[in-house]
Amino acid sequence: MNRKFVCWAAAFVLSAAIVGCSKSSNQSSSEGQSAAPAATKTVDMATAGSISGVVKLDGAPPKYKPINMSADPYCVKANPNPVFPDEVVTGDGGTLANVVVYVKSGAEGYSFPTPSTPVTFDQKGCMYTPHVVALMVGQELQVLNSDNTTHNIHPTPADNREWNKSQPPNAPAITDSFARPEVAIPVKCNVHPWMKGYFAVLANPLFSVTAKDGKFEIKGVPPGTYTVEAWQEKYGVLDQTVTVAASQAATSDFTFKAQ
Amino acid sequence: MWGDWHQLWVIISAPDNIPIVAMLVLVPFFTWYAFHNALANDRLIAQLEADPQLARTHHRTTYPYNSRWERELHTNPFLMRKELLAAVIVTIILMIWALTLNAPLEEPANASVTMNPAKAPWYFLGLQEMLEYFDPWIAGVIIPTLIIVGLMAIPFIDANPLGNGYYTYKQRRHAVWTYLIGFEAIWLVLVSIGTFIRGPGFMWYWPTQTWDPDRIEFNVNQNLDQVFHVDGTWLAHLLPSSWQSSAPLIAKGLFGIIPMVVYGVLAALFIHWICMRTEYSRKIYRKMSLLQTVTLYVFLITMLFLPVTIFLRLVFRIKYIWETPWFSI
Amino acid sequence: MADESGENGRKTGLLDTLKEKSQELGETVKVKAREQAEELKKPQETQLYRAIFRIKHNDEPRNRALSTLNNLFFHIHPAKVNRDATRYSYTWGMGGITFYLFIVLVFTGVLLMFYYHPTKVQAFRDILYLENDVPFGRLLRNMHRWAAHLMVMAVWLHMFRVYMSGSYKRPREFNWCIGVLLMVLTLLLSFTGYLLPDDQLGFWAVTVGTNMARATPLLGSQGPFGPQLGMTSYNDVRFGLLGGSIVDANALLRAYIWHCIAIPLIASVFMGVHFWRVRKDGGISGPSPVMLESEAKV
Amino acid sequence: MPELPPDDPIKSRSFANPILIAFFVLLLCVSWAMYQEFVGLRPWRGYQNEFASAYSAYLQKELRARDAAEKTVSSSADYQKLVANLNQAQDAATPKDTAIEKQIAVVDLQRAAILHAFQTDRSLVGSLIYDYEIVPNTADYKSEKQSRLKDVLDAEAKTYSVDWPDESGKTTSRDMNYKQLNDGFNQLLDKKAQLTASEGDANKPVKDAQDALDAYLAAKLPGLNSTQLKGLLNTVQSMDVTLVQINVNPPGHEINDVGGVGLTDRCQSCHVGTNPKYVPPGFVLTKADLGMQKSNDAPFSSHPDPDLFKWHPLDTFGCSPCHGGNGRALSTVETAHGRYEHWLWPLYYPENYEAGCQQCHSADAWTEHAPALNEAKMLFREKGCIGCHNYSGFDSQADQLQDTIREIASLEKEKDTDNQEIPQLNKQGDQAPDNATAQKLYAQATNLTVSVSKIDARVEQLDELSHSLQQEVKRVGPDLKEVRMKLNPTWIPYWLSHTWNFDPTTKMPQFQLQPDEVQAISAFVWQQGLKGPALDKQPAGDASKGKDLFNSLGCLACHSIGRGSQQTGGDVAANLSRVGEKANYDYLVRWIHDPRVRTAPYDPYLHRDLTPADYAKKGLPFVFDLQHSTSPVDGHELVVQQQTIMPDFRLSWEEARDIASYLMTQKDPGAHYDQASYINDPSLFDKGRTLVEHYGCANCHEISGLEDAARIGTDLTQEGSKPIERFDFALLYTKAQDGILPDGKHLVRDGQSSAWYDLKGFFDEKLADPEIFDEGKYKPDPMDRLHMPKPNIDPEQRDALVSFLLGSTESTLPPSYQYLPTDQRKYIQEGWWIVTKYNCIGCHQIDIGQKSVLMGLPMYQGDNSIGLPPVLTSEGARVNPEWLKSFLANPALSATDTDRDGVRQYLKVRMPTFFLSDDEIRKLVLFFEALSSQQEPFIPEKLAPLTDQERSVARSIFTSPAAPCLKCHATGNLAHDKNATAPNFLLAGQRLRAPWTERWITEPATIIPGTAMPSGLFVRQGDRWVFNGPLPAAAKQYTGDEADLLTRYLFEMTPQEQSMLTGRTPSAPNSGSSSAKK
Secondary structure, eight states: OOOHHHHHHHHHHHHHHHHHHHHHHHHHHHHHHHHHOOOEEETTTTEEEEEEEEEEEESSSOOOOOOOOTTSHHHHHHHHSSOOSSSSOOOGGGBBBBBBEEEEEEEETOOOOSSOOOOOEETTTTTESSEEEETTTTTOEEEEEEEOEEEEEEEEEEEOOOOEEETTTTTOOOOOOOEEEEEEEEOOOOSSSTEEEEEEESSSEEEOOTTOOOOEEEEOOOOOEEEEEEEEETTEEEEEEEEOOTTTTEEEEEEEEEO | OOOOHHHHHHHHGGGGGGGHHHHHHHHHHHHHHHHHHHHHHHHHHHHHOOOHHHHHHHHSSSSSSOSSSSSSSEEEIHHHHHHHHHHHHHHHHHHHHHHSOOOOSSSOOOTTOOOOOOOGGGGGGHHHHTTTTSSSSIIIIIHHHHHHHHHHHHHHHOOOOOSSSSOOSSSHHOOOHHHHHIIIIOOOOOOOIIIIIBBBBGGGTTTTOOOOOTOOOOOOOOOOHHHHTOHHHHHHHSSSSGGGHHHHHHHHHHHHHHHHHHHHHHHHHHHHHHSSSSHHHHHHHHHSSHHHHHHHHHHHHHHHHHHHHHHHHHHOOOOSSBBSSSSSS | TTTTSOOOHHHHHHHHHHHHHHHHHHHHHHHHHHHHHHHHHSGGGGGHHHHHOOOSSOOOOOHHHHHTTTTTTTSSSSSSEGGGGHHHHHHHHHHHHHHHHHHHHHHHHHHHTTOOSSTTTTHHHHHHHHHSSSHHHHHHHHHHHHHHHHHHHHHHHHHHHHHHTTHHHHHTTHHHHHHHHHHHHHHHHHHHHHHHHHHHHHHHHHHHHHHHHHHHHTSSSTTTTTTGGGTTTTTHHHHHHHHHSSSSHHHHHHHHHIIIIIIIHHHHHHHHHHHHHHHHHTTSSOOOOOOOGGGOOO | OOOOOSSSSSHOOOHHHHHHHHHHHHHHHHHHHHIIIIIOTHHHHHHHHHHHHHHHHHHHHHHHHHHHHHHHHHTTTHHHHHHHHHHHHHHHHHHOOOHHHHHHHHHHHHHHHHHHHHHHHHHHHHHHHHHHTSSOOSGHHHHHHHHHHHHHHHHHHOEEEEEEOOOOOEEEEEEEOOOHHHHHHHHHHHHHHHHHHHHHHHHHHHHHHHHHHHHHHHHOOOOHHHHHHHHHHHHTTTOOOOOEEEEETTTTOOOOOOOOOEEEOOOTTTTTGGGGTOOOOTOOOOOOGTTTTSSSSSSOOOOOOOHHHHSSSSHOOSSSHHHHTTTTOHHHHHHHTSHHHHHHHSOOOOGTTHHHHHHHHHTOOSSSTTTHHHHHHHHHHHTTHHSSSOOOTTSHHHHHHHHHHHHHHHHHHHHHHHHHHHHHHOOOTTTTTSSHHHHHHHHHHHHHHHHHHHHHHHHHHHHHHHHHHHHOOOOSOOSSTTHHHHHOOHHHHHHHSSSHHOTTTTTBBBBBOOOOHHHHHHHHHHHHSSSSSOOOOOOOHHHHHHHHHHHHHHHGGTESSSSSGOOOOOOOSSSOTHHHBOOOOOHHHHHHHHEEEEEEEETTTEEEEOOHHHHHHHHOSSSOOOOBBBBBSSSSSSEOOSSSOOOOOOOOOOHHHHHHHHHHHHHOOOOOOOGGGGGGGGGHHHHHHHHHHHHHGGGGOOTTTOOTHHHHHHHTTTTTGGGGGGSSSSGGGGHHTTTTTSOOOOEEETTTTOOSSSSSHHHHHHOOOOOGGGGTTOSOOOOOSSSOOBBBOHHHHHHHHHHHHHHHOOOOGGGGGGGGOSSHHHHHHHHHHHHHHHHGGGOOOOOOOOOOOOSSSSSGGGGGGGSSOOOOHHHHHHHHHHHHHHHHHHHTTTOOSSSOOSSOTTTOOOBBOOOHHHHHOOOHHHHHHHHHOOOSSOOOOOOOOOOOOHHHHHHHHHTOOOOOHHHHHEEEEEEEETOOOOOOOHHHHHHHHHHHHHHHHHHHHHHTTTTSSOSSSEEETTTTEOOSSOOHHHHTTTSSSHHHHHHHHTOOOOOHHHHHTTTOOOOOSTTTTTTTOO
């Protein structure tokens, strides 16, 4: 009997050892994996710099026909003037609006707090205002309906979860957030097929969306060298390497080629 | 229920039981007949031993003899006609048997309906009966093997040169008794028990007792060690602590050896005593090689073990004499 | 005479000749037929007889001996035997009867094989067919069955006789061993045949019988040291015997092949040896002259 | 040494004698074997010889009688006239006939003349054309092609000399070429066909005369005529004594083939009388005919029900598949009948013959030609066997419902887990290290969402199904939850211990209960009863009115009343002659008013009755019925009705009170009930519950807390295949084998003493008294005793049930023998389950030959049979299935005016509302359609609208004094309808099928023999029906079919039209106004 017991005990210890070993090795490997993106450094606002610049379009913007809103009389009424698609919106001198400029890489080592202010996305005159919103992962998005008609908000992401909610007039704002970085999630309204917008979901708060004057400024950039990317819904992306010195403003201009 | 003669008739008249019923008649008859021949020869032997002169001239058979007669006869026709007659008579018997009794045919085989009793063919009922007393590996494998080997060994361990080719009792007393005990007293009796006594549930039914499939029997069969309350408590004190939990097993195993050895010694002494009874047998005994002697003893001890065990089981309800974790006897 | 006659005459002449010739022929046929009939009274004298039996039929000792020696079937016997060995009182005839029963069994068995399929679906039906449809089928089956039982009895009694007359002694020790094996084969033949009707009787007899094989030491799943050697009911000796873990179609087929081919073949070989040794060891052992104790070479 | 002979005794002894004797004996044995083979094992030879002689004698006797009878008939004047007609026709036809024959002979000769030349030429030309065709059609072969073509043309032009015979018998030689031969041959063929046809025409009068003569003889002298008898006699006298064998195997299989059933029947080898070769169909042969009525060994009768062979042809079915036995073993009677120990399929005894039907007809609720089996199946349900014993196919709704409920429960659980998992998966996706993983997790979550919605859909469906099933599930016994409202508490223990004293015909079996058990069970049942809400108090009613209603409404189709010889009515429901002793009046009123009303709904998911509080929590009123059947707690289906088959007669409260008052008078004045104070003793509760569970009370009754009790009995679906070893004969084993019955008598079966150690014996004794198998057994704990109570059945019913059980086998026959139709007969099969379930046959005749309970009641005999409910044998052909659906759902045919019968308001007996489930209604409609072989789906015939002229003709027919339609048919006018005995015509359009209506108004008696509707209103003239009565001259102009016209008229009938006509027709027999005014 005793011998039997010894045997069992040995087997048990052995197996425990094996299990233990394998477990520890597993742990280490998974840690290794997650260690890379895990950010530990925080941004010292004192030394943080910024990136700014202008985005331009080289060439003539495409010509658009006015949108036919006759499907919904309200929309016709709300827009006495013809409305054009806002896919490519240029300002004077070919400045390009609705371009998301953001730090694509180089900031992985930092952890950024999620901005507590929600981003608003309004539906007004059967169009989205703004046309493109950028927000950080986990940042709250508020969708408003200022129209006196029912819209539905239907983001069709590639990486995030898809949803589709309807919003009658005067309904409370729909709030949601996105868990995964994605530039950019197309948004549409199934009731008004011409309505198109974009949500650019970014891993860090280092982003900016150009206005009609094509200007952007990314603030709070810790010193370092970054790849900055500009995204435009029609023309795609442009990358630039930018080095930011401590408490300095770096500039970087982008020019998209009209096709 | 007793006195159920109908039940007895049912058993005896079952077509597949006819052979054993016939054997119960034939074997005594042929035993008597063999002895009839043997005793005649024995008388002749006695006569010749008493009269050495006659012994020198005598033709030495009990059959009629005339020196003018041919000592050997032509096979054709003198043997062949007898063979022909025998063949015809056997054919007649067979035909009458086949015309009067139908070979049994029961329901189609059905694994989910157990026959009760489920019996082997009659010639194997001895072995099946042995299953009641021994573990299957002994009854089903060891004993049949020993029987076959033992039978085949007979010519080689029977060192007695006398009685070669003629019936005799006087000159082969031990040999004759051994066979009678082995074949008739053990084998045939076991077959008969299996056929006539064992009923539903393979339980013991006396003749004329009704076979009742619902009968419930209560038997407590004890191992010999239980009878003697061997539980290994005293052994436990002697053993190192790590072995203590297996003390009962060890004690049983060790205890079992005792009766086995005792039986072996007693049986050997008994056989030895038998072998030493007459001057002639002593002579033969001396002539036997060691191997012959040992083989003879082993087989005889084993053979006698069967009735002893059966007796212990049936009368004293002893299950195992020697129980070990690996095998039990 | 015929030539001289006219047209009619010639015709008549031809007729006469024909008549004459046919009468002659008739006489000859009559005579020959009589001769033939006479010959038939002694069939042993015919050419056919001689062609078959090779020897003249007359009562000369030589021819008697030759009649045995020259016959394939008879020559398992010696030409001459001990005069008293022809007595039933000594031999009981059991050996011969056993052999005869074996022949009967082969004969009836072969006939039964014509009607029997060793498959689960058909086996039982075939027995019903034999019992009710086949001409003499029931008789055939009964005879086969009872001859098998008789053979077991005859074998046992034969052994009893050989033992009681001490016929296993030198020089017949080996033949006794062969005999023991033949007895075992007889039992196995009978046992394998038991399953073939595929009825409850056979099924359970074989189940009980083969369950013992489970307990074979080392080779059985429930035998001593069997499980330790990795024996389960799917690889042990019983599985080998039955071709499965239960008595089923494979067991039926195996029983059939053992019963009809393998064991009869083996038994025939042993029988050949047995008979050959009987002859070589000096024919039937006795009855020998009795010996006295004083003459024993001990 | 004794003297020895000089000669060797062995040598000198002769063996000749022993060998001779032995061979002689062997010869005897061989002869014996021969005898056995040819005679001993072949007893059928003897039977056949015996039959041949006895039957020949019988046939000769018959022949003599027949000859005499034929002589009488042939001397009659009618016969003479017919014979004269025949002769005359023959005489007239003969000259024509001979002329045509002659012509045919000439044609034959001509054909023979040209045949040889024609055939030769045809084959020659054919072979030449072949040679021509195989030459390729190219330039290289052009010349050859042409030369071969020439050969063909030459051959076609070649003439053959033919000896052409003409009609005068002369032959002329003609030269004929290929075309002439070919055309000539075909012309001859045509000519012969023409001649043959004209010969038939010429002989038609002869044939007609012969037919008339035959018809006359057949009418005067039914059965075989003397020629046929002589032929039969010849056949029998020259009978070949031989084995008659039927190979009962699927086509293409020999007896022992794999795939066959191995069944061979030789029964007809002894049962010669069943062989149609000797006893032709329609010819009945009994033992008495053969003068063997006393013999036990004369298997010569013909089959008593030869109709069965129409559906079970002898050559494929044989005998033993139905009857059992070992059809091939002819060596003895015992073996052939399989009545020996080792044969698994012994011959059924006569009282159990119908067991054979059940083997293949187990899917039937009603099998034609098997009355006992049908009764057994009814009994199996009515006597509550089905309560405890499962039997596949019988009332499976309860099991289906249980399965459904279980499935719903498990689906809900699945849904819950899914719903919990979805957010978790999404969260994991949000936190996933890479997009691919995230997408996978999101997709999983999405899939789960979809599967949750699928679960919802499935649950919805299951709820719908269980709604239907809840309606279909019925219990054998009454609801014991309401025992406190319904019963007199002292009655309960009395009933339990003296069940059959109180009601000798009850379906409740007698449980063998000890007094303490009775008390405990009563207490448990009482205390477990619902205590509220209280019943409405009911004022007393008028018992005498109630009695009339009770007797006339149709209650007696199921219930009986009166005791012993006074008992009338059906046996499906309780005998009510002592109901007043046990029942509470208020409850009875409610019950009669609507027996399906429950006090509280049962929620099978919560396993309890719902209370008003449950409803109040959700703000719902405590209302539950078929329209409000979902649970406010879990949203699933509730039990909202009483699980009884008793239908709702749609009575007014007043009528219900009248009937209840009448029933309360039904008492035995001498009855005495002991006080039962223990009934409220809570200490008995637990013991009572254990006993109730032990005896399976909840298998038949609804009892609180035990609603879902599983069946406690054995599954009997294949009981007949169980090996005998599985039946526990207990201490009766030996007695059973010795054939000693429990009462000590020796069992006699079929005239022979017999053992009862077989299935039949076990079933017989078990059904007679299940307790005997406990006899002598040591069972100190009463709970160890066998559960089964003694069923209340008479010996005949027992035989029927035993047949049913014996036939409940796992059949060894191939599936093709099973009666599992896939065509319309399937609807019939399914429908019978419902028809028998609701005892439709208590009131209606549905199957030809079947009698309803009401038809047997004294109050409907003779002229009173006019008051019986309608015969439904042609219902499927009669009515529009859409209408039938609505009628079955609501027989009042009105949502408001419910205290009436929708069709036959003139009948006192009323079609009640059964609350059939949609599925049951569908099956019933299909059943009636299938029973009348109607096409499915029903597309109504388009009837041409009536023209004004047609309408006036129809009107004149309708109002003709020869067709006083409105004399019987109701009109809706109360005064008029007092004496109406037929439905209102206004219903015809939507209710009836036009073809049936036309047949009905012309030949009603062929549809329902004995109907009050007169036949002969129309007569057939040519191919149209013409009204058989006086019509105004204008109407006589009408040339169309007048029956069709009247049908169309009826289908267009409007109330205005009807009221206009009532003024014109004698509206009732005693209304005074006589003939119709024109």
